Amino acid sequence: MKDCLFCQFIAKEKECPIIYEDDNIFVMLDVRPATTSGGHCLVIPKKHYHLITDVPDDELIHVGKGIKMMTKALLKEADGVNVLQNNMHCAGQAEPHVHFHIIPRYKDDDIQIEVWEERHYKDGEDIKVIKRIQKLLKE
Amino acid sequence: MKDCLFCQFIAKEKECPIIYEDDNIFVMLDVRPATTSGGHCLVIPKKHYHLITDVPDDELIHVGKGIKMMTKALLKEADGVNVLQNNMHCAGQAEPHVHFHIIPRYKDDDIQIEVWEERHYKDGEDIKVIKRIQKLLKE
Numbered sequence: 001m002k003d004c005l006f007c008q009f010i011a012k013e014k015e016c017p018i019i020y021e022d023d024n025i026f027v028m029l030d031v032r033p034a035t036t037s038g039g040h041c042l043v044i045p046k047k048h049y050h051l052i053t054d055v056p057d058d059e060l061i062h063v064g065k066g067i068k069m070m071t072k073a074l075l076k077e078a079d080g081v082n083v084l085q086n087n088m089h090c091a092g093q094a095e096p097h098v099h100f101h102i103i104p105r106y107k108d109d110d111i112q113i114e115v116w117e118e119r120h121y122k123d124g125e126d127i128k129v130i131k132r133i134q135k136l137l138k139e
Numbered sequence: 140m141k142d143c144l145f146c147q148f149i150a151k152e153k154e155c156p157i158i159y160e161d162d163n164i165f166v167m168l169d170v171r172p173a174t175t176s177g178g179h180c181l182v183i184p185k186k187h188y189h190l191i192t193d194v195p196d197d198e199l200i201h202v203g204k205g206i207k208m209m210t211k212a213l214l215k216e217a218d219g220v221n222v223l224q225n226n227m228h229c230a231g232q233a234e235p236h237v238h239f240h241i242i243p244r245y246k247d248d249d250i251q252i253e254v255w256e257e258r259h260y261k262d263g264e265d266i267k268v269i270k271r272i273q274k275l276l277k278e
Contacts, residue, residue, distance in 0.1 A: 017265045019272050029265055036258045039268045052222060053211045057204060064199045071226060072192045073275040080230030083191060084223050084252065087210060091219030091244040092252055105230040113223065113231055113252065119175045126156045126168055129178045133158050136212040 001048040006097035010046050020069075021046075024062035027070060030101065034111045038078055038104030043067050049098045051087045063100065070102045078104035082113045140187040145236035149185050159209075160185075163201035166209060169240065173250045177217055177243030182206050188237045190226045202239065209241045217243035221252045 001007050009016040010026050017029040019041055026044045033040035043066040049055045055063065071081045084101040086092040105111060121129070140146050148155040149165050156168040158180055165183045172179035182205040188194045194202065210220045223240040225231040244250060260268070 017260075017269055019269050020276065029260070029268060031260070031265075033258055033260075036260050036264060036268070039272045041272070051210070051214075053207050053214065055207070057200060057207075060203045060207070061196060061200045064203055065196060068192050068194070068196075068199070069276065070272075071190070073272060073278075075190075075192065075226070076275050076278060077271075080225070080227030080232070082223065082225050082230050084221065086219070086221050086252070087214070088219030088244070090246050090248075091221050091242075093219070103230075105227070107229050109229075113225070119172055121156075121168070121170070121172075121175050125175060126170075129168060129175070130156055130158050132216075133178045133180070133209075133212060136215050137159065137208065139212075139215060 001097070004048055004095070004097050006044055006095050006099065007048050010044070020066075024059065025066040027066060034103050035106075035109065038106065039074060040101065040103045041070055041074075043070055043100040043102060045098060050096050052085055052098055053087070055098060067100055067102065074102060074104040079107050080105035084113065140236070143187055143234070143236050145183055145234050145238065146187050149183070159205075163198065164205040166205060173242050174245075174248065177245065178213060179240065179242045180209055180213075182209055182239040182241060184237060189235050191224055191237055192226075194237060206239055206241065213241060213243040218246050219244035223252065 008014040020027040026046055028042050030040045030042050045063050074081050082103040147153040159166040165185055167181050169179045169181050184202050213220050221242040
């Protein structure tokens with residue numbers, strides 16, 4: 001897509017720190033990483049899709065293989081890895097081209113990914129939520 | 140696996156708030172959710188694997204379809220969705236059975252997923268990191 005920064009990186013119209021590419025996926029360093037030492041990277045399908053729900057299943061498997069490949073590589077050095085994919089701006093999606101953050105983690109690092117305050121369902125509240133989601137699944 | 144809480148849920152040996160299941164995947168509410176109103180749920184392969192790197196490709200596509208299905212359902216009500224998968228305890232993996240958090244997001248909610256302090260690569264530092272990761276990919 002013409003105005004998409006990631007499409008411009010993939011088409012080599014703009015420079016970016018490329019780690020790996022093949023016919024289906026493109027892997028680059030996140031230029032605003034959580035950690036510069038570990039190699040926080042992005043796994044991106046070459047074709048332009050906005051959300052994960054837009055990616056066809058046969059493309060998603062290429063992306064899944066890429067996520068596994070990068071996680072496996074980073075785990076040779078890191079103590080853990082977060083895989084994070086954000087849909088829509090309010091969820092932290094900075095570019096409207098679907099991408100997966102692969103974030104290497106180290107014991108006692110200062111990165112916090114899960115920072116939500118844990119909440120608990122009151123009696124019967126979870127049943128209502130389940131029924132609502134099951135209805136959404138059928139719509 | 141005998142001592143795995145998720146395997147016990149899947150085998151119906153312990154109760155949990157089930158949303159959906161089929162031959163390959165199991166979807167439940169997260170009992171310690173980021174939001175109780177939205178329906179933060181977990182997509183889990185039925186077979187026991189510890190990390191995403193352990194999941195065979197032909198199983199990963201089932202999980203991928205499940206993630207798309209749940210994200211699509213939640214986006215009918217929510218403004219955005221985060222997909223988060225943590226590998227190893229230090230990355231926030233609470234149960235050693237691979238699972239994907241599907242977290243509905245709302246404009247101006249109080250959930251923060253991306254809270255890392257953004258860092259920037261100094262001159263040439265990114266090239267060194269890329270070379271190191273490319274070496275790890277070949278090991």
